Structures are given as structure tokens and as C-alpha cells.
Amino acid sequence: MINWKKNLYILTASLFIVMAAMTMIIPFLPLYLQDLGVTDSEQVSIWSGVIFGINFFSAFLVSPFWGRLADRHGRRLMVLRSGFGMAVVMILMGFATGPWSLFFFRLLNGTISGFNPASIALISTNTPKQHVGYALGILQAGAVAGSICGPLFGGLMAEILGFRAIFNITGVCIAFAALTVTLFVKEDFTPPKNEEKTSTWQDFKTVAAIQPIPFVYVIIFIIQFALIGVNPLVSLFIEDLSGGQNSAFYAGLAVSVMGFANMLASPRLGKLSDKKGAQYVLYGSLIGAALFAIPQAFVTELWQLIVMRFMTGLCLGGLLPAANTLIRQLAPEGMESRTYGFSNSFLFLGSMLGPMIGGMIAAAAGVRGLFVLSALLLIIGVFVMKHRVVPRLKQTS
Template identity: 25%
Template structure:
């Protein structure tokens, strides 16, 4: 596979892949347990618990969405290796601060700060792009995505084991230590790649007109709306998942970490297979498959809500991850294929913004539903969200490219 040949060719990319794996695993260790921690150690209940859960989960997404472009612009001037080191140092400091903090106001504030000053994934992608050729960007992004997904599997598993024995403070201390170990690895093993000076040709190059990229009769608005919908449904249960496992299923934190990680494992394993499949389908088949994937996700949420056996619940979590491995990459690929070359950056940036907006909407809706719906029935709401998404995809203009362009689609 191109991904493995790329890692073999560039030693720096192997180190970058390993650093991203370790740092992302460290950050995911505490992910499933914040609401449970706030309830057990801060005495929060009802509205207060919902509010602080939303701040802890959604706050870093908001601040990252606002601040990451600023760090990226600075990295273009100073070199993205320095942004990697800065982001790792920020993760060390904020995780250590969270380890010694018990006040819910400070926990929420630190999480907001963490989102604003970290931005490791964007820096990693930019650094990798600086040492590879344009033709190698797809396997590069695939490799970094696999590292992130693998970290999302390993982190909750380790976090669940440690949280059950020593609590969340120990989890945050370990996360800080792992990020600290990544700093010397990045310092000594990643060469400093300086941004190239802008040539006179690029300075005087005439700007291409953007009139060809019309919103009317374009699939882009539908694609962005589709991303918001699927990301909202995906993140809807995040605010209450740990509470659901603890109070409804009566399982311990190790089970929570396993269930949380299995979804990421399914996504990681299935994404390359979905890529090959979607590359063979025409635009009508793509819309049909997207709708079927949403219906299948709704079915899994309904089966999961029945709590037949622990094995059935965990199987549903794994299969849901398999389905998630298809949805978002397909939308990004359609955005790329349906936009002119001169607007690729803007189009994909809009796609990423839509994904963050969907994640925020889902997290906020999940926190609100904790007040309105009994805890044991909350996953029925997730099933309803996927049914709504399936209906919307029947009417949204999510595909509008020629069959000739279809052969150039890449889903990585």
C-alpha cells in the first residue's frame, strides 16, 4: 500500500506517525469520563452537570476552530516543526493542570485554553505536507488518520483501566507524561523544514477568477449540510455515554473504555475498504449508499438501546464504527471532486468547519437531552437523528458531478 511505502521512504514521517499516535492516545484517555468525573467529584447534578459537560466537551472544539488557523498561519512563517513542539508543550501543561484541578469552573476554563493553544493535528498535517510531494499527500493524510484512529482506540482502553483504579487525576498525569516524552522525539527526530521563500513568479501570478464556483446549481451547500447532520448524529451521545453505561447498563469504566474504543477501531479498520468500494460506484449509487448507511446506523442505535447482552452492545459499537468509516470521508471526497482546483482549499476548509459545527451541535443537543429525556431512552434520540439524516440526504444535492469525474474520486 502507498501509505506503508511512504512511511518506509521518509524516516521523519515514521517518527511523526508515532508521535501523533502517542499524543492522540494520551488526549483520548480522559475523553469518555469527564461527565462521570464532574458528577462524582464535583457534586454537579441536573442543569449544572449538563452545562459543565457541554463546556468540557464543546468548549475546546470552539476555541480550536477559532485559533487553529492563527497557529497555521504562524507555522507558515516560522516552520511547522515549531508548531508541533508548541502544541505538545501546551498539551503537557494543560493536562498537568487538569490533574491537580477539581473545581468545575477551572476544569472548563482549562479545557477551553487547551483547545485554543494546542492544535497538534493541523500542525502535524502541515509538517508532513512540507516534506512530501503533492502526489504523496493522500497516503500521508491516510497515515496520519490511522495514527489518530489508533490513538482513539488505545487511549480510552488505557484510560478506562486507570480511571477505575486511581481516578481521573492519574489519567491526566499519564497523559501529560506521554506528551512530554514526545517533545524530545520531535526535537531530535523531526528535521526543521523552513517554509520556502515566495518567488517573484508567484507574487505577480494573476489570480484566477472564482466565478466558476457558483453556489447556485452546486452540490457544495448540500454537502456541507450533510456533514453537519452526520457529525451531529455521531457526537450526540458523547455527553452522556459514560453516565449511560454506568447508571443504565451498570457496567464499570473498563467497559466504558472498551465500548468507546471499539467504535474508533471499526472506523480505522473499515475506512480503506469503504474507499475502494465508493470509488467503483456512480453518483446515484453514492447517494443510495449514504442513505442506507444512515438507516443502518439508526438500526444499530435501536439494537444497542435494547441492551440484550454486553456482547451485543459491544458488537453494535464496533459495527457503528465500521459505518462511520464511510460517511465523512465520502463527503470530503465529493467536495474535492466537485470544486475547481483554484477553490480546493476554501471548499475543504468549509467542509472542516461544517464538521466542527456538527460536532458542536451534537454535543450541545446531547447535553440538553439529558434534561429532557430519561437516561435509558437517550439512544433512541440518536436513532431518530440518523433517520432524519437519511431523509434529508434523499433531497439534499449531495452529488452533482459527471460520470467522467467520478473515476477521479479518492476516498482516503
């Protein structure tokens, strides 16, 4: 088996472990805050939102910095830095003494995180270009599978072992994944010689001058904002549709079915992007995501919502892998990781602002209004693809 396939399968398995471990804490984070002495329900809600979001905020700020280091010292090193760093921080979270210390550890975790983005950069730069779409689709499937399993495992183990023990288990799992990468993943990397030192802003101007990279960044932000922004509020919508019967189960089902569809579709759509062009897969997936987002605002039965979420998940499988494939194709030589670093900042910004602004919109216009906004944003993404991305790629080909 040639090295790029070996790297792909080992990193996919490692990413599954990391994403499962990282998402183990999601179901009980508000409950852990209560254990730390936050008893008022309003304060629990506020702290939960802040502690959840601060991780994305710090990751948004530092992603370009890690991208620059990766271009200078190798992408594998960034995977290991993130893996072992997060393992230590996750264990420390189990020793938090109050909400402020948990806040600090989540801030620190976002600063050193990036196992997933670093894995994407490593795979995309060490895979033959004709197979990059397929490889990124497989990697996405592993990440999504871990994200589906993590909350389930975390909820079950928290009931048996308690909240603090889960952080220790999470840290050990991430350390094991990083050790696996250390032992088995190889990178073909030649450090640049006599590279001119530039600022982050200069790097961004260099990357953004290459068309249509800035518009791909906009698409990535829209995807995260429109699709991730809805997720935290789906449970409220389901509670209304189900009449309060088994709401938690159906909320979990609605999230899981979307992730399961994403996992199924991403390798197939990745292979299709290698054959037909990543821009066309991204364009078609955006159209599909927009079309399936609109009916979700008007469903009257729970099964209708679950079906629409599944169909949206199928489209989601072609969005980020195709966008990352385009970035790999367009990135200037020697600046691949910096190009991904800026992309990750847009992704983290969407992940941070989506739930925050989505919550405000849901409070003002209801969750149905939030689905309408998501559809409108995705339609904007379709027009950006049609008029800015696809034509410019035709000009350069």
C-alpha cells in the same frame, strides 16, 4: 524509505500517543470535578458538559487563524505549536483549584489544540496526490487507535495514581510526541513571497467560491453531528437494553467496537479512494452509515446494537479521510491549511453541537429518536453528495 512514508509513520505513532493521552481524562472528568469541590450531582452534570464542550468551542473559533499561519510559516510548525502547548496546559489542569480554573484551562487547551488537524494538513501537502487517501486513512487509524486505548489506560491509572497525576502523565506523553516530530519529521515548504494580506472572511469567500468545497464542509459537519452526537448517550441506551447489568462494560464495548472497526477500515478505504475517487468512497460510506444507523433505533437486544455499531464504524473509516482527501484536491494552491482550517471549524462545531442538541432530543424523544435523527441527517448527507458534490466534481475533471 522516501520522506513522505517516513513522515506518515512517525506522525501516525505520535498522533496515537497524543490521542491516547488526550482521551485518558474522559472517564474521570466528572469525578475530578467532585475532587475540586463540586458535590451536587446536578452541578457535576452541568459543569461536565460545559467543560467538555468549551474545548470544542474555542477550537472552532481559532481553527481558521491557525490555518492561515500554517500557510505562511509551515504545517510542521503548527504541529509543534499544538503539541508543546497542549503538554503545558494538560499539566496545569492537574493543578486546578476549582471548576472555574479547570474551565479556563480547557478553554485555553481548545485555543492552542490542533495536533490532529495540523498533522492531516502536513501529511496531505507532503504526500504525492496519488497516495493522499491511503496516507490519511493510516493517520486516521492511528488517531482512532489512540482514542480507543486512552480511556482504558486513563481509568486504570486513575485508580492507582489518582486524578491529578494523570494530567501530568498526559502532558509528558504529548510533549514526547511533539519532541519526536521535532527530531524526525521533515516538511517540504516554501514560504509565500509578497502574499497579499487578507481577512479571515475574505479567505473564506475565496475558498467557498470553489465548488463543491462548501458542500464538503456541510458533509463534515453532518458526520460529526450525527455520529458524535449519539456517543455520550449510548450508555443510557445500553443500560436500558442490559437491564442495568454490567452497563459500564457494555457501554465501553459499544464505543470501542465502533472505533476498532473504524481503525480497520480507514487504511483500506483510503487506498480505495486513491484508486476509484475519494468522492465515491465518501458517497458509499455515507449510504452505509445511514443504513446501519436506522436499525439502531429499533434494536431489542444488546448484541444487535453492538453489531450495528461495528458496521457503522466500518463506514466511518471512509468518511473523514475521504472528505479530507477531497479538500486537498480542491484547495487553492497556497491556501491548503486555511482550507483545512475552515473544515476543522465545521468539524469542531459538529462535535460541540452534537452532544448538546442530542441530549435535548433524547430528553424529548428518547435515545431511539436520536438514532432516527442521526439516520435522517446522514440521508441528507447522501443527497448532498449525489446532487451537489459528485456532479460538480465530474464537471471539473
